[in-house]
Amino acid sequence: MGCGTGELAAHLAGVGYTVDAVDLTDSAIARACAEHAAVEGVRWLQLDIERDDPAPLHEEGYDLITMRLVYSFVRDRGRIVHGLGERLRDGGALVVITPIVENTPAERRGVALDEGEITLLDAGWETVERLDADGLAFLVLRGPCHLDARAVEKRPATPATP
Known part of the structure; x- marks a missing residue:
């Protein structure tokens, strides 16, 4: 994606x-x-991915779905990420690569996530692996995710701690 x-x-x-x-x-x-x-x-x-019919995507699912430097631009994040998670085959992974606030210059922080947003992103997945890729958060999410996307959207973000 x-x-x-x-x-x-x-x-x-x-x-x-x-x-x-x-x-x-x-x-x-x-x-x-x-x-x-x-x-x-x-x-x-x-x-x-937020508005169009997903019919062109494979119905049988995917082993890997990546969202590289796009997550922060998605408006309905919970619905989209968990919807993509539903398209994973058994053992598949959703990988989100995104800038994080701590490693992003002040003028570009609007496209970076803080720790609270990352916590919301990884909520409900069976396993979450977080790696650092040159200052970017590299999250490997495996599921299926057990949260309803609407519940994820309603959870308040936890402020990042210094």
């Missing part, structure tokens, strides 16, 4: 995954198609 110009999608296809690369903008999809035309195993899809 949020494939942008397709670098991660092309890499995943190169290591053997069959990839559905999804982005909101047709310009990103067009650029990704052009830059990675020789890569086999990628299906490029222009789709608004």
